[in-house]
Amino acid sequence: MAINNSKLIAAGAAGLYVHIPFCLQKCPYCDFYSITDLSRVPAFLKALKKEMSLVHEVPLQFDSLYIGGGTPSVLKTHYIGDIIKTADKYFKILPACELTIEINPGTVKSEDLNNYEKIGINRINIGVQSFRDENLKFLGRIHSAQNAGDTIKRARQAGFNNLGLDLIYCIPGQTKSSWLEDLEKAVAFEPQHLSCYMLTYEQGTPMDRNRQKSCFQPMDGKRAGELFQITAEFLSTRGYQHYEISNFAISNALRSRHNQKYWSFAPYIGLGPSAHSFIPPMRCWNHSDVTQYVNDLDAGRLPVSGKEQLTGDQLMIEAVYLGLRKTEGIDLDLFERRFGTSFFDLFEEELKNFEEKGFLKVTEHCCALTLKGMLFLDSIAAAFVSRDLTSFSDR
Numbered sequence: 001m002a003i004n005n006s007k008l009i010a011a012g013a014a015g016l017y018v019h020i021p022f023c024l025q026k027c028p029y030c031d032f033y034s035i036t037d038l039s040r041v042p043a044f045l046k047a048l049k050k051e052m053s054l055v056h057e058v059p060l061q062f063d064s065l066y067i068g069g070g071t072p073s074v075l076k077t078h079y080i081g082d083i084i085k086t087a088d089k090y091f092k093i094l095p096a097c098e099l100t101i102e103i104n105p106g107t108v109k110s111e112d113l114n115n116y117e118k119i120g121i122n123r124i125n126i127g128v129q130s131f132r133d134e135n136l137k138f139l140g141r142i143h144s145a146q147n148a149g150d151t152i153k154r155a156r157q158a159g160f161n162n163l164g165l166d167l168i169y170c171i172p173g174q175t176k177s178s179w180l181e182d183l184e185k186a187v188a189f190e191p192q193h194l195s196c197y198m199l200t201y202e203q204g205t206p207m208d209r210n211r212q213k214s215c216f217q218p219m220d221g222k223r224a225g226e227l228f229q230i231t232a233e234f235l236s237t238r239g240y241q242h243y244e245i246s247n248f249a250i251s252n253a254l255r256s257r258h259n260q261k262y263w264s265f266a267p268y269i270g271l272g273p274s275a276h277s278f279i280p281p282m283r284c285w286n287h288s289d290v291t292q293y294v295n296d297l298d299a300g301r302l303p304v305s306g307k308e309q310l311t312g313d314q315l316m317i318e319a320v321y322l323g324l325r326k327t328e329g330i331d332l333d334l335f336e337r338r339f340g341t342s343f344f345d346l347f348e349e350e351l352k353n354f355e356e357k358g359f360l361k362v363t364e365h366c367c368a369l370t371l372k373g374m375l376f377l378d379s380i381a382a383a384f385v386s387r388d389l390t391s392f393s394d395r
Contacts, residue, residue, distance in 0.1 A: 014058075014269065015267075016064065018048070019069060019272030019273060020070045020075060021069065022034060023070055025142050026140075026206075029199060032070065045082070047298065062097065063096065063097050067100065067102065073102070091269075098256075098258060099121050100123040101121050104142070105126065105127070110157065113157075114158045124155050126148070130167065130182055131182050132182065162192050163193070164193035167197070172218055192251075194247070196248070198224060228371075263323070265319065270285070273287060280310070282308070287305045320381065324367075325377065329369065332344070359372060
C-alpha cells in the first residue's frame with residue numbers, strides 16, 4: 001500500500017519514556033519487566049546515561065517525559081533528578097513538558113515528594129489499585145489502604161496539583177457496592193486523572209498460574225461488563241471525561257499527554273530494559289534483561305532486542321485498533337489523508353454490522369465504539385484485522 005510516511009507522524013511533539021526496572025516486590029498479576037535486586041541500580045543508571053548519549057540525535061522535540069516501571073519511587077530522589085538532568089542534556093525537551101513519575105504507596109515519604117517537586121516533576125501517578133486491604137492483599141501489594149490515602153495527602157501537601165490514581169477492578173469476590181466504595185474514596189481526593197483497569201491474567205504470571213490451579217474464581221464476563229459500565233457512568237456524574245477505555249480526566253488539558261501519544265501515531269522514544277520506541281513506520285524494543293542491557297551499553301552498543309518496519313497494511317490496522325481505544329474514535333478524514341483510501345470503502349461491511357449491533361457509532365467524520373462496544377474491543381478489532389486489504393495494496 002502506497003502511503004505518505006510524512007503524514008503518519010501526528011502533529012506535535014514526541015514522548016520520552018524511561019523504564020525503571022526495579023521493584024521491592026513483584027506483584028503476582030504484573031507482566032511488566034522488573035527485578036528486585038536493587039544492587040543493580042548503579043550499573044543500570046550508568047547504562048541509562050550511555051543509552052541517552054547514543055540515541056539523542058533523533059530529530060524530535062519532546063513535550064512529555066514519563067518515568068515508569070517497575071517502581072521508580074524505589075530509587076532515591078537524587079537518582080531521579082539525575083535522570084531528568086541527563087535527559088534534558090541530551091534531548092530537546094520543551095519548557096512546558098509534562099513530567100510524570102509513577103510512585104507506589106509504601107515507597108515514598110513526604111521528603112521524597114517534596115524533592116520530586118523541586119527537581120521539576122509536575123505530574124504524579126500513584127499506584128493505589130484499591131482502598132480495601134483485602135483487595136491489596138490478593139493483588140500482592142506491599143501497601144495498605146491507609147498508606148494509599150496518606151500518600152495522596154502528602155503529594156497534595158508537596159504542591160502537586162496534577163495527580164493521577166490507578167485502580168484495579170474485577171477482582172475475585174468484588175461486588176458492585178465494594179467497587180463503588182473504591183471509586184467514591186478515589187474521587188474524594190479530587191484527582192485530576194483516574195485509570196481504572198480490569199484485572200487481567202497475563203500468561204506466565206503467578207496469578208495466572210494460580211487461576212489455572214483453581215485457587216480462586218475469576219469474575220465472569222457479564223459481571224465484569226457491568227462493573228465497566230458502572231465505572232464509566234459513575235465517573236461521568238462526577239465530572240470526569242472518559243477519553244480512553246481505561247482512562248478518565250477532569251478536562252482535556254489534564255489527560256495524560258504522554259499516554260495519548262501511544263494511541264495517536266505520535267513518535268516516542270523508550271529508554272531502559274524492555275522499553276519500546278516508535279518513529280513511524282519503524283518500531284524497536286530493548287532487551288528485557290538488566291544484565292544484557294548493561295553489557296550492551298558497556299560495549300557501546302544499543303541494547304536493541306528487535307525491530308520491525310511496519311507495512312502500510314500493518315500501520316492501517318494499528319490505526320484502527322488504537323483509534324477504537326479512544327472514546328473520540330477514529331478521525332476518518334485523517335485516516336484517508338494518511339492512507340490514501342476511504343475508511344468507509346475499506347470497512348463498509350464491518351461498519352454496517354457493528355453499527356446495527358450497537359457496538360459502533362459512525363458519522364461522516366468519526367467512527368467510535370459505544371460503551372457497549374468497548375467491552376468487545378478485541379473481537380471488533382479482530383474483525384477489522386482479518387479484512388482482506390490486498391485490493392487496496394496498490395493505492
